[in-house]
Amino acid sequence: MSIFMFILPLVAVVLLSLPLVKMFTSKVSKQGAKWRLMTHIGGFFGAVALIFCFAMSNASAAETAGAVSAMTGTIAQGLGFVAAALSTGCSALGAGIAVAAAAPAAIGAFSENENNFGKSLIFVALGEGVAIYGLLISILIINSLG
Numbered sequence: 001m002s003i004f005m006f007i008l009p010l011v012a013v014v015l016l017s018l019p020l021v022k023m024f025t026s027k028v029s030k031q032g033a034k035w036r037l038m039t040h041i042g043g044f045f046g047a048v049a050l051i052f053c054f055a056m057s058n059a060s061a062a063e064t065a066g067a068v069s070a071m072t073g074t075i076a077q078g079l080g081f082v083a084a085a086l087s088t089g090c091s092a093l094g095a096g097i098a099v100a101a102a103a104p105a106a107i108g109a110f111s112e113n114e115n116n117f118g119k120s121l122i123f124v125a126l127g128e129g130v131a132i133y134g135l136l137i138s139i140l141i142i143n144s145l146g
Contacts, residue, residue: 016043080145084138091134098127 017040028036106120 012047016040016047077145080141084141087134087141088138089134091137092131095127095129095131095134098130099124102127 102120102123106116106124109116109120
């Protein structure tokens with residue numbers, strides 16, 4: 001192992017978290033926060049694409065070196081795990097957005113009329129259900145990989 005294997009991930013983590021530093025340490029405008037968030041998301045997906053490119057180039061080098069027998073999984077299994085992770089992550093993100101929109105409205109409705117508590121709680125729970133469905137799908141994907 002070389003020092004390059006330790007420095008490169010550290011640099012990647014610093015570069016991915018750099019756009020968010022000012023957003024958390026000081027007051028920024030709404031437009032600036034959106035730009036920083038989009039930069040962070042773009043950097044994340046760029047890093048994922050870069051990792052896939054490196055993995056594909058290393059896979060072809062491993063085949064020529066005869067190291068394929070040391071691998072225990074296939075590309076299909078790896079992509080299955082990526083699909084399971086994406087289903088859980090994206091559903092949790094969607095649930096967070098849904099709860100962020102429904103919870104303040106539910107609190108406002110409850111503060112105006114206390115009889116609205118049950119109705120408003122259902123809408124918040126429906127947003128939470130999205131994350132549970134994504135987790136269920138990822139469990140089904142992982143069970144089918146075996």
